[in-house]
Amino acid sequence: MNPALNSGLNSAVNAGMAPVATPWFFYVLAGLAVVSGLLVITRRNAVHSALALIVTLLAVTGLYLMLYAPFVAAVQIFVYAGGIMLLFLFVIMLVNIERSSKDRQFNRMWPVGLAAACALLALFVSAFVKGKALFPDRMISLPESSNTQQIAGMLYGEAGRMGEYTFAFEIASLLLLVAILGAVIMTKKKI
């Protein structure tokens, strides 16, 4: 490493800025997420789509780690890449995808849908171009080692008091119970 780059790196670290290599990680992960997201919606075989979706989820997990959110990253891997994708692959195994992969892949109204999605993209682009100045440039480094503990304090409560989100957390568990019952009842042949 040449001394000029080295001193630049050190001064960047000393000034509290991101290290030089960080943008590379971001661009690689973002490109991976978007390219495999494109593969999800274009593959003929549903299994290939599911595998591409797993790559997208892992790339987004890397972005969470860059955003100082280790607990959310772990939840993403456990729940999404572990649970939900397993469910998808089981269903792909149960239903007959042979016929579906030989069929037409896009419905008859696809130009309308594509036009609507492009209109949404134009809306995003115009909002981002006009509103870029509204977003402050600061990126705060959140404490990483106490992340899980703080999230637990907000969900479960700490020091004998209810947390801010304890009630919502209980409602979420009720939602999951209803979803389990619904899934079981709907997939039973005879109730």
Next chain:
Amino acid sequence: MTNAVFMVPITTFHYLVVAAALFVLGVIGVLTRRNVVIVLMSIELILNAVNLNLVAFSRMWGNLHGQVFSIFVTVDAAAEAAVGLGILIAFFRNKETINVDEIDLLKW
């Protein structure tokens, strides 16, 4: 310098652009694909884009409310996937198809 783009520090705005790209890809998948399984996967893509936005804003404001909310979004995604795939299996048992434009039992 050739890699001047890569020297710009990454801000919230960069993450928002990635999330918007994933969101639009998911919307395209929902609106154009015929296979219900891939439509459900596109919905997961959309929910992931929302989660990425929430976590990026959480870092921008320096508190954890965005991260907690993204956990709730994940719970919702799991419930939605279970119920959606349950409906899909029940439907496949009745009509032997998983194409959205052949699901028209309620069409008069």
